[in-house]
Amino acid sequence: MNAAKGQSTKLDAKLFDDVPVLRRKWQAALKPGETLPRYENVLLGSLGRLADHLVLLKCDNGAFAVSRTGRYAQNWLGDARWNIPMDALRPDCATVLSEAVSNAIANNRPYLAAAHCVRAGMVRTYDVLALPTFSRWGGTLVGAYVNERGTEFNLIDAIFCTTDDGVVSLSALRDPTGRPLDFQVVHHNQAAVKLLDVAEHSLLWQRLSNSDHLLCSQEVVGRLRAAVTNDQSDQFEIEDDNRSLRLGVSAFGNIVSLVISDVTSLKRRDASFRLLFDSNPMPMWAFDAETMDFVRVNDAAVQHYGYARETFLRMKVQEIWPKDEQVGYTRALRDAGDIYQSEHPWRHVKADGSEICVLTFGRRLIIEGREGYLVVVFDITERRKAEARIAHMALHDGLTNLANRALHRERLGDALENGNAAGKHVAVLCIDLDLFKNVNDSFGHAMGDHLLEQVADRLRSRVAGNNLAARLGGDEFAVILTDDISPNRASDFAAELIRSLSAPYEIDGNQVVIGASVGIALSPGDGTSSEELMRNADMALYRAKEDGRGTHRFFEREMDYQAQRRRELELDLRRAFADSEFELHYQPLVDIASDKISGFEALLRWRHPEKGMISPAEFIPLAEEIGLIAPLGEWVLRDACNEAVKWPSEIKVAVNLSPAQFRSLHLVQVVISALANSGLAPKRLELEITESVFLAETEANLAILHQLRELGVSISLDDFGTGYSSLSYLRSFPFDKIKIDRSFVKDLAIRSDCGAIVRAISGLGRSLNITTTAEGVETTEQLDWLRAEGCNEVQGFLFSAARPAAEVGQLLLRFGARASKAA
Template structure:
């Protein structure tokens, strides 16, 4: 039975409507294609009074934390703190919340559980509805609704009300000199009414001085007054015409607890004991205080432990204790007084040899004239399993069941310590899946999750013994080879693992193909700490991915140098933007038919104060990775539009956009701002994108493109023909221009396949009324071929390299003169 705090005695009768309301709200917030609804759609707004009953749990590095809690839940927890781990709460509440949250996350939907709670003798049933949601930061948040299901009841009250013995509470009444002189009955059970032969209405709130029952005799009142005055206990008997009653009195300040027993009705008292003992669903027994032998066991104990009643009564307590707990059990027995309740759990042995975890509650009793203890047993084995499950989840990935990052780091630390003591080498492998993102984009995240589980199964099949495979997050896995391994053995293992992970996967009849890349670091040469090895293995993985993927690479010191170079570039980039070290150069776009410049493509240049001009191929990817490209891109837009406003009205300016700028969701406003600041007509602005923009969030990006085109801006597809699905993009959006990649122009005079590709793209352009521009034109021969194949526009070194803004006017004049001569 689970122990938990009871926040109030008032039952919320609307509870029966709350759970389906919340379940419907969760289901209504679930969007098509999403595994979980968003936190904002379920937990924010329109909760009303339900908010008081909700605690928000979050997974912080595999530690379940209380993020927020309503007033009702705070009372239930007995703790009003936020942002604390669930384990900081009392174990009873922590177990109830943790088990419900774990089941909700595992099932991917709301999970309703019932917690039967006992604390200080009060029994209460709580409903706990855990609702998993997703957050904008990618983690899972669980909203848990807590409320009472039924009225609480007190175990002691239940027992006392069922017993034939009378129980009364008397309040002492004092005179002006603070001396007690009378009593008022403030509580009693039915047993007291029956034994005193007075209706309940004739006892409750009645003063003893008013007479009317056996307790009102002067002798009894005198004894009770002595108990209140001295604070000592007293036990005595009173006689009536047909009975002998035994009274036991205990004072708690001015409150007197009085028990009344009919010692002449032993059989009736035994019947009451049997009602409470034999028929109790909780295992109970009485054992001899001196010999520890069992004196009596109830049916629940016989059924739960599996021993027959006769066997039980021949046994002693030690026989149900595991041998390794004999000493601690015996010491606990010596320390118990009148009552006992175990602060921790014990282990007991059942008849079949299996162990259970229990809590025990005992009270000293006289049983059939022998001094003994009445013991009640609560089996908490399932609760301990739930706690073990929570502990397991803290160190394992919930999706693949592989060890998680924390567990991986602990194991690696142990392996390194063992390796240092025995001079053994430890290998760390960082494994990243190639093309996994395409699976998510093409088939959805549920398919991606199933694929990750299959990958984990293949990893488990290959990583055995002292070695370990773990999931670090996303599609990133890691392996520890803790046994003594040579570089050749690690290389062979890595190659074999890549081959196994790259074999096709059959998921519901769909063949899914991915790859794998591996980075390797070996101790002690590549590092002696977990941080060094994991960092260096990650660098090696980066090299493997850069080399095209599907391969493994060992860490080399040169990688560390390149990583440092990259870090230096990141710092230089941020400083360069602040110091205004960037500038724009412009390369002319030439209209073949008119032999004139139709526009300029703006190209970003970085003039480093010490290193000189740095290639965009080196710094643009870094700027994208660190997010600087968004601010840098806005500067390019403003600068290019401002410069183009100075040119003749017929000349356009082309600006390249990064996919990262689309993710900022501020692109349209940035373009409008640049046009407004410069006064440039939108019809003279051309924005160039690459097809990588369509690999993620296609619908959102298409919406942005339509907004830009609605302003009158031209949209151009750059590097056309190099992607695997370019034709589908022409159907997705009505481009104004497609630019033929320089790789096809370079060999157009020597390779028929390049001619065929250029001819096909030009034909597409004519059919779709899209301008075609060829990049990288360097020779007259290439220009003649492109003219013959129907290209509309060209650019390249044949006409001019990209030049500073100051040279634009000269270029326009030069081409104007050439056009006049041609005419």
């Protein structure tokens, strides 16, 4: 599934920063002398979107149970219920949660574990970060953050590539120091059940420490631990009763693939040669050690290689070897002792000319009076293909088959190393699809996936040779140009690429049109390391999007300066909230009919100790991007209610809500708390939202709005008329007020279309019994127009700019006196 872009520009692209952010948040909340920080200081308030990824676990009589879960975590668990015991969860989820929670509590520190979950044959890897906290209500609460790494591979293809061998996949479980402690069976085929002589239900999801079969022996577990620790392959044999089993071990991170082959028949020297040879299902042959002539071949070899038996017996061993390997293979046979087992796969040629990959086991013996070798062949062609597929999937995007972020980073590092040494330029292009989110919102994620596949096809058609195209995630792509690229060539390439990606797409009978923006960084001037070059190309992309999209921009040093200013502003913004540098100003809302103040809109202001007043247009988008808008919004709501309760009882206060506050799932409780602590009557509180609240999680957000209405709070739709579907929102929810955007009021007296729009909105409000408020009123001429068109309420500089709370009383007195004089 493709990842749709979130409300902030770079949020999804930086999910890999979540774990260090949460670690720092936990560390910052830890007070001197305490072993654990408090729950409310870590897991409440400012988590923003991260709350969707959390599983909250509480201790109940020594056992942990799931108390609360976010939406993303519920999808991972496959269970949306709260307050359920750990053993009610999926075994794969329960296992990693238990590991992470136990180790976090044992160390009194955050603990990062890896979960390997199998869904429909796909192995997905998740990071699980356990954050232990102390609850003031007693006991320990652990917040477990869950997020997918974005890599997956098809386990079914790997496991069932052969039918004769038993295949078992195990997940390594680690102790607090990171060493492999135990192994859990996550998948197996039917042959494994037979070879291990166990019931099928007693194998899957079982730990080796809790089981009793051949794989549980100290020897096997020790070899598995060594393979995982050293990230290497291994092959060895074990004996059980009258059986001999060969075990092939391949480690892929925390996943271990174990191939079990029964070689008992080869080990029974006392069995008859005919039974061992002719009836063996494995291809076998015997050849003369001196002449290299085939002496005997069994039925399995005849069938497997495709040569007629008579033809086989007229051939020499060298004839089934590729010509380029004959010298090396001949030397290997001459150096072989009485027993030979190939350490590396050999290539063999079948009768139809195709090649297979095999492992061979040979024993020197006397065959029909001649010294020779008896050889058994294990065909691992399909297994090698599966391993190659797994290796490919680890470095390529599963949807588009382009290089993924890991391969892109590796190839860019190699290109820069070679380019820097040879004094040649390397260019990096960061590409972002314009309007892609609209496709997902309008047609669904399936259409978005098809679109990404076609985008990848167009990239492949443009990127050739030693250059590389990659998908970094979501709708973000990158291209590496390595052929001593010049700025002009990079510019021409980017312009042509934008034209190609912007051409219409035909998908399932629909024509889809998107665009592309490109940022370019060129070595060595823009950076000599992959990290520096990618960072600068990303800044250039950000500038291209700011300049109207559908264009490309080169990195300039001024961009780095602006990025540093933004980082500085971010640090100041975080400090400002902690140091209480924010304040609320209030702009009056004037009832046109009575010419009296009917309420005030609370507007957030930031008084920087050195830079003075910072524009909300500068810091509010940044607060939304870094996840600070939710706690800021809570503070605004509480402070506005505390101030409004001091005003006359007929005066309302209007507070703006950010879409991020709706994602926190605690908005209703925050409003209830603000009203209860201040004593403000709910009917005096007006909450303003914009249509962006409806663009995601529509059903959930509508439910929250209805809950707020049930409290007695008024709901207002801000910036009405500027969105593309505002009218549909009036059908979705019974708003108390709609606010006419200032862009229509500004040109009211000079543009007839603005007057028509205001007249239509006012008439719509009267028909639906909804109050209409006009924003940005600056002249008496505008006021007269609005009064004539039937607007109910106005606000703007004509009456007053937003003023500090201390001046609200003067404004009320001034307007009261004016109304009395008019009467």
